Amino acid sequence: MNRLLYPLVASALVTIVPFLLTFEKGQDIIRGLFGFEEFFLLMLFVFVKDKIQACSGHAPESLRAICKSAKQSLLILALVIIVVALLAVAWLDLQNLLAIKGWSTGWYGVVPFVTCGMAIAMMWKVKPFSMSAISFIVFVTLITHLFAYNHYAAQPLSQFPVVDYMSRMAPKPVARNDLSESFKSKYLTTDSASITRNFIDTARTNVVVLVESWGVPLDTNRFVEQLRIFDGIAMQVGVHHRMYSRTRTAEREDLIYMVKRDSTVHRDTTFLPQVMQSRGVKTLFVYGGDSLEQMRNRYIRNTGFGEVLYGAVNGGPWSDRESAKLIDSLLSVQDSVLRFIAWTSRDTKFPLHGFKDPYKIDVAAVNSAYTERLAGTLQLVANLAKKHPDVRFIVQGDHNPILSPIKFQEMFYKRWVPFVVLN
Secondary structure, three states: OHHHHHHHHHHHHHHHHHHHHOOOOOOOOOOOOEEHHHHHHHHHHHHHHHHHHHHOOOOOHHHHHHHHOOOHHHHHHHHHHHHHHHHHHHHHHHHHHHHHHOOOOHHHHHHHHHHHHHHHHHHOOOOOOOHHHHHHHHHHHHHHHHHHHHHOOOOOOEEOHHHHHHHHHOOOOOOOOOOOHHHHHHOEEEOOOOHHHHHOOOOOOEEEEEEOOOOOEOOHHHHHHHHHOOOOOOEEEEEEEOOOOOHHHHHHHHOEEEEEEOOOOOEEEEEHHHHHHHOOOEEEEEEOOOOOHHHHHHHOHHHOOOEEEEHHHOOOOOOHHHHHHHHHHHHOOOOOOOEEEEEEOOOOOOOOOOOOOOOOOOHHHHHHHHHHHHHHHHHHHHHHHHHOOOOEEEEEEOOOOOOOOHHHHOOEOOOEEEEEEEO
16 A cells, blocks of 8 residues: 555655645635646656666566566666656646746746655655556546546646646637627627527518528628628627527527427427418528438428428529529519518538638638628628518528638637628
């Protein structure tokens, strides 16, 4: 038991001393009781030291046979590397603490040498574990740490200086989860997913447009440019939060009228097309691609549409321009029939046409192509809204560009999408 206790205490010494020396009243730093990496290195140090002693003839006869297959110089080099690694880990641990404080190294720089020297002295007479035993102990220690951390995160068992240092030095991703306060003050912001239900006008024809990969850009000026396309049309603008960044989820979510549960807690969902159909409204879903995409063939008709049109089976696939032309022809029919039309666009679907090789993507080129195609789709919607002022248009994004290159994704907020209500 002492063989295990000594490396634990020695690793705790290396970890806790610099923490206590930099401790200030009122600080809130979560700190492990012993150093996981130091614990492993100290056991490895004893293991290699014992092999060197065996080669030197200071060990029992049974251990000297090891020298036949291992050179003493290589073992000494390995021992030196382990000591240097131990010092490096202790140094990184100290730098992590000082970085939190915003302090310079100064005299604290001697602490790793002192603590590591004391730890090595403590381990000098300890009997070694076999390499398989060391591996098993390290594994059990990690599992124990993770299990305990899930139950009491305020006091972790282990400290991981190298992991913490790498995390601290890694480039910080752009903050994209929460909208800026300036954005919230300018536009209507909601977590509600019932945009269509809230803005539908049952007294006239409605067109619901789901724009592929239309997310909320971090650059507010970019959003302003997109909205400028709808100048001259009565509109209401806002953004809302998508729980799931999937097109098929957005298509179902935007069409929900009511969700209720019966006595058996079975969920029963009523969709807007079903409600409209029951009121004598003609309902139509339009998508310029294949019905198999996103498995639309399984769920779109279940939402209650009286008619479903896919471009892939009608001479397509269709571009957004062709889909808009079809919708225009339906809205131009001179009759007294009310319609409910849902259209999911395609032109900004990733991977964008012409950018199929994920290893040879120019982000600037993707940005340019996306901006042009999105503007084209929004312009088609604006043209329809101007031509048919008696029709209510509810336009929103399905999700931010999640399937685009990472650098391009970082230009948009996560899970936030715009919505525009026209006429």
